[in-house]
Amino acid sequence: MPEEHEDILEQVTTSEYKYGFVTAIEADEAPRGLSEDTVRFISAKKNEPEWLLEHRLKSFRQWLNMEEPQWPNVTYPKIDFQDIIYYSAPKQKIAPKSLDEIDPELRKTFEKLGISLDEQKRISGVAVDAVMDSISVATTFKDELSKVGVIFCSMSEAVQEHPELVKKYLGSVVPATDNYFSALNAAVFSDGSFCYIPKGVRCPMELSTYFRINAANTGQFERTLIVAEEGSYVSYLEGCTAPQRDENQLHAAVVELVAMEKAEIKYSTVQNWYPGDKEGKGGIYNFVTKRGICAGSHAKISWTQVETGSSVTWKYPSVILKGDYSIGEFYSVAVTNNYQQADTGTKMVHLGKNTRSRIVSKGISAGKSQNSYRGLVSVSKNADNARNFSQCDSMLLGDKCGAHTFPYIEVKNNTAIVEHEATTSKIGEDQIFYCNQRGMDTETAVALIINGFAKEVMNQLPMEFAVEAQKLLAISLEGSVG
Amino acid sequence: MLKIENLQARIEEKEILKGINLDIKPGEVHAIMGPNGSGKSTLASVLAGREAYEVTGGSADFLGKDLLEMAPEDRAKEGLFLAFQYPVEIPGVSTTNFIKTAVNEKRKYQGLEPLDAAQFLKTMKEKMQLVQINQSLLSRSLNEGFSGGEKKRNEIFQMAMLEPKLAILDETDSGLDIDALRIVANGVNQLRSKDNAFLVVTHYQRLLDYIVPDFVHVLYNGKIVRSGTKELALELEEKGYDFIKAELEAATV
Ligand SMILES: Nc1ncnc2c1ncn2[C@@H]1O[C@H](COP(=O)(O)OP(=O)(O)OP(=O)(O)O)[C@@H](O)[C@H]1O
Ligand SMILES: [Mg+2]
Numbered sequence: 001m002p003e004e005h006e007d008i009l010e011q012v013t014t015s016e017y018k019y020g021f022v023t024a025i026e027a028d029e030a031p032r033g034l035s036e037d038t039v040r041f042i043s044a045k046k047n048e049p050e051w052l053l054e055h056r057l058k059s060f061r062q063w064l065n066m067e068e069p070q071w072p073n074v075t076y077p078k079i080d081f082q083d084i085i086y087y088s089a090p091k092q093k094i095a096p097k098s099l100d101e102i103d104p105e106l107r108k109t110f111e112k113l114g115i116s117l118d119e120q121k122r123i124s125g126v127a128v129d130a131v132m133d134s135i136s137v138a139t140t141f142k143d144e145l146s147k148v149g150v151i152f153c154s155m156s157e158a159v160q161e162h163p164e165l166v167k168k169y170l171g172s173v174v175p176a177t178d179n180y181f182s183a184l185n186a187a188v189f190s191d192g193s194f195c196y197i198p199k200g201v202r203c204p205m206e207l208s209t210y211f212r213i214n215a216a217n218t219g220q221f222e223r224t225l226i227v228a229e230e231g232s233y234v235s236y237l238e239g240c241t242a243p244q245r246d247e248n249q250l251h252a253a254v255v256e257l258v259a260m261e262k263a264e265i266k267y268s269t270v271q272n273w274y275p276g277d278k279e280g281k282g283g284i285y286n287f288v289t290k291r292g293i294c295a296g297s298h299a300k301i302s303w304t305q306v307e308t309g310s311s312v313t314w315k316y317p318s319v320i321l322k323g324d325y326s327i328g329e330f331y332s333v334a335v336t337n338n339y340q341q342a343d344t345g346t347k348m349v350h351l352g353k354n355t356r357s358r359i360v361s362k363g364i365s366a367g368k369s370q371n372s373y374r375g376l377v378s379v380s381k382n383a384d385n386a387r388n389f390s391q392c393d394s395m396l397l398g399d400k401c402g403a404h405t406f407p408y409i410e411v412k413n414n415t416a417i418v419e420h421e422a423t424t425s426k427i428g429e430d431q432i433f434y435c436n437q438r439g440m441d442t443e444t445a446v447a448l449i450i451n452g453f454a455k456e457v458m459n460q461l462p463m464e465f466a467v468e469a470q471k472l473l474a475i476s477l478e479g480s481v482g
Numbered sequence: 483m484l485k486i487e488n489l490q491a492r493i494e495e496k497e498i499l500k501g502i503n504l505d506i507k508p509g510e511v512h513a514i515m516g517p518n519g520s521g522k523s524t525l526a527s528v529l530a531g532r533e534a535y536e537v538t539g540g541s542a543d544f545l546g547k548d549l550l551e552m553a554p555e556d557r558a559k560e561g562l563f564l565a566f567q568y569p570v571e572i573p574g575v576s577t578t579n580f581i582k583t584a585v586n587e588k589r590k591y592q593g594l595e596p597l598d599a600a601q602f603l604k605t606m607k608e609k610m611q612l613v614q615i616n617q618s619l620l621s622r623s624l625n626e627g628f629s630g631g632e633k634k635r636n637e638i639f640q641m642a643m644l645e646p647k648l649a650i651l652d653e654t655d656s657g658l659d660i661d662a663l664r665i666v667a668n669g670v671n672q673l674r675s676k677d678n679a680f681l682v683v684t685h686y687q688r689l690l691d692y693i694v695p696d697f698v699h700v701l702y703n704g705k706i707v708r709s710g711t712k713e714l715a716l717e718l719e720e721k722g723y724d725f726i727k728a729e730l731e732a733a734t735v
Contacts, residue, residue, distance in 0.1 A: 431570050431572055433530075433554065434569070434572075435572075436531070436558065437531075437564050437566075438558060438580070438581075438583075438587075438640065439555050439559045439584050439587040439591065440584060440587050441553070441587075444587065448580070452623065456574070
C-alpha cells in the first residue's frame with residue numbers, strides 16, 4: 001500500500017467519542033471497596049428479601065476463592081476491586097411515581113443520548129428501561145405492555161413485585177459459580193431489566209434497555225433476565241454509553257435468557273461504552289456473561305451484537321440448545337480502533353436432537369487495536385443430527401492492528417455436521433479510489449465499505465436501530481480526512 | 483473543457499507519461515489508441531487523481547480550474563467521470579445504494595437537496611432503459627460476480643446517472659458482446675451534447691464506427707505521437723502500430 005493511503009486510513013480511523021459528557025447530579029453511593037458489608041449495603045438499599053441476600057453472600061464467598069481468567073487474548077493492568085464504588089444511584093428529589101416526575105437532569109441526560117423518556121415522543125413500538133449507574137430511572141409503556149400480560153420492569157422492581165419468577169430463574173442459566181465475573185455480578189448486581197412474556201404472546205413492541213454509566217469510580221453490574229414462555233416472541237435491544245474519563249471503569253453484567261417450547265427471543269446489543277482515548281487511556285472494561293437456554297423443543301434464541309465501544313471487551317453470548325429442534329444464532333460485528341481490545345464470540349452447546357446453530361462474526365480492526373473471535377461449537381453424545389455453520393470474517397484497516405480467530409469444535413456425535421469458514425481482508429486502495437472517483441471522500445468510502453462488510457449482521461438488527469447502528473460504525477472509524 | 487500541457491507522470495520511479503498535450507472542447511469526442519502498456523490507463527488515472535501516480539511536470543486545466551490540485555472526489559464532483567478498465571468489486575454494498583450515495587454526494591457539492599427514494603428510483607428507471615441494464619443486477623453487491631460485460635455496462639449506467647461533463651471511457655468496449663457494444667455506444671451517443679465531452683480509450687476501430695470521434699490520437703511510449711481524424715483509426719486497423727513505430731525510429735535516427 002502506498003504511504004499516503006496509509007495516512008488516510010490512519011486519519012479516517014482516528015475517532016472522537018460523542019457521548020463523553022457527565023451529568024451533574026448528586027448520587028447516593030456505597031463506600032468504596034468490596035466486603036460482605038458492601039453486599040449487605042446493596043441488598044438493604046434495595047430492600048431485598050432474605051433469600052436474595054443469602055444468594056449474594058454465597059456468591060461473594062465463592063468469588064473470593066476464584067481467579068480472574070487469564071485465557072482471553074487481552075491485557076490490562078490488574079483491577080483493584082477495593083478501589084471501586086459498587087453502588088451509585090442518582091439522587092432524585094422525590095421518588096417518581098410516574099414518568100412525568102423524573103428529575104429533569106436525568107431526563108435531559110437521556111434526551112442527549114437520543115433516548116426520550118416521554119412516551120409520546122418515543123419512536124413508536126419501542127418500550128425503554130433507562131438505567132443510570134446502579135438503578136433504573138424509568139421504564140416506559142409499562143401499562144400498555146401489561147395489558148397483554150408482558151412484564152417489563154427493572155430487576156429491583158421485579159424482585160419486589162414478582163419474587164417467585166425471579167427466584168425461579170435468576171442464576172438458572174448463568175450460575176454464580178460460572179466464572180469470576182458472573183460470581184462478582186451475583187454478589188453485587190444492582191439493577192437491570194426483567195422481561196416476562198407469557199405463553200402464546202407475541203410482544204407487541206420492541207423492548208429496550210439503555211444503560212448509562214455516569215458516576216466516577218463506580219462499577220456497573222447489571223443483571224438482565226428474559227423469560228419467554230411457550231410459543232411467545234420478544235425482540236429486545238440494549239444500548240450503552242459512558243462519560244469520557246481517564247481512569248478505567250468496570251462493567252460486569254450478566255444476561256440470562258430462557259426460551260420455552262416454540263418460543264423465540266431475539267436479543268440485540270449496540271455496545272458503545274467509552275472506548276478510551278487515542279492513546280488508550282481510560283475506557284470501560286466490559287466483562288460480560290450472556291447466555292440463553294432453549295429449554296423446550298423448537299425454541300429459538302438469536303443474539304445480534306454491534307460492538308464498537310469499551311477499551312477491553314470479554315464477551316461470549318451463548319446458547320444452550322437443550323430442546324430438540326431448537327435453534328441458536330449469533331451475529332456479531334466488533335469494531336476495535338486505537339488501543340481497544342476485544343475478545344468476543346459465542347458458544348453453541350448442542351444437547352438436543354436436530355438442533356441447529358449459525359454463527360456470523362465480522363471483526364473490523366483499526367489503529368493499534370486487537371480483535372479476536374473466540375467460539376466454541378460443542379455437540380454432545382445424544383445430539384443427533386446437529387448442524388452448525390460458522391462464518392468468521394476479519395477486516396484490517398492499516399497494518400498496526402491485529403485480527404485473530406480461535407474456533408474450538410468439540411463433537412461427540414458422528415451425525416453432526418459442523419462447518420467453519422474464515423476470511424481476512426483489507427480495504428483495497430483500488431476500492432477507495434473507485435469510490436473517490438464517484439465523488440465520495442475517503443471517510444464516506446470507508447464507511448460504505450465497512451457497512452457492506454458487516455451487512456449480513458446489520459440486517460439482523462430491528463429496523464428502528466439499523467440506521468443508528470450503521471452511523472455508529474461509521475462514527476467509530478471516522479476522523480478528519482485532510 | 484480540458485487542456486493538458488506537457489503532462490508527465492511516473493509510478494514507483496518509472497516514467498510513464500512523458501509529456502502529453504491534449505485539448506478537449508465541449509461537444510467533442512476524442513479517441514485514444516495505442517499499444518498495450520503505452521500509458522493510456524495511466525493517463526486516465528492521473529486525470530482522475532489516483533495517488534499512486536506522481537505528476538512530475540506539466541499542467542491540466544479542467545473548466546478553468548487546476549485539475550491536478552483537486553482531490554479525486556472533487557474532480558468527480560466537478561464533472562469528471564472515469565469508466566474503469568477494471569471496475570472494482572465492493573461486497574455487501576448494493577449497486578443501487580452505491581450509485582445513490584454517489585449521486586447525493588454530488589448534489590450536496592452542488593448545494594442541492596439529496597434525492598429522495600422516489601425521485602432516485604424515477605431517474606434510475608429512465609437511465610436503465612438507456613443502457614438496458616436490468617434491475618436484478620443493480621440490487622446485487624457492486625460488481626461482485628458480475629460478468630466482464632456486465633461490469634462495463636454498469637460503468638456506463640453510472641455515467642448516465644452522474645451526467646458528467648467529461649467522461650473518460652477506458653476500454654469500455656473490451657469484453658462486450660456485439661449487441662452490448664451497440665447498446666453501450668448508443669447510450670453514449672444519447673448522452674452526447676454540445677456541453678459535454680468524451681475521451682474514449684480503445685483498441686478497436688469498431689467502437690468508433692458507433693461512437694464517431696472528432697479526433698483520434700495515438701499514444702505510444704508515454705507520448706501522443708500522432709493525431710488525426712477518424713480516418714487515422716482506420717489506417718491503424720489496417721496497418722497496425724508498426725508503421726508508426728517505424729516512422730518514429732526513422733525520425734530519431
Ligand atoms: N504500479 C505499477 N508499477 C510499475 N509499473 C506500472 C504500474 N502501473 C502501471 N505500470 C506500467 O506502466 C505502463 C503503462 O501502463 P498502462 O496501464 O497505462 O497501459 P495501457 O496503455 O493502458 O495498456 P493496456 O492497453 O494494456 O490497457 C505499463 O508498462 C505498466 O506495466
Ligand atoms: Mg489500459
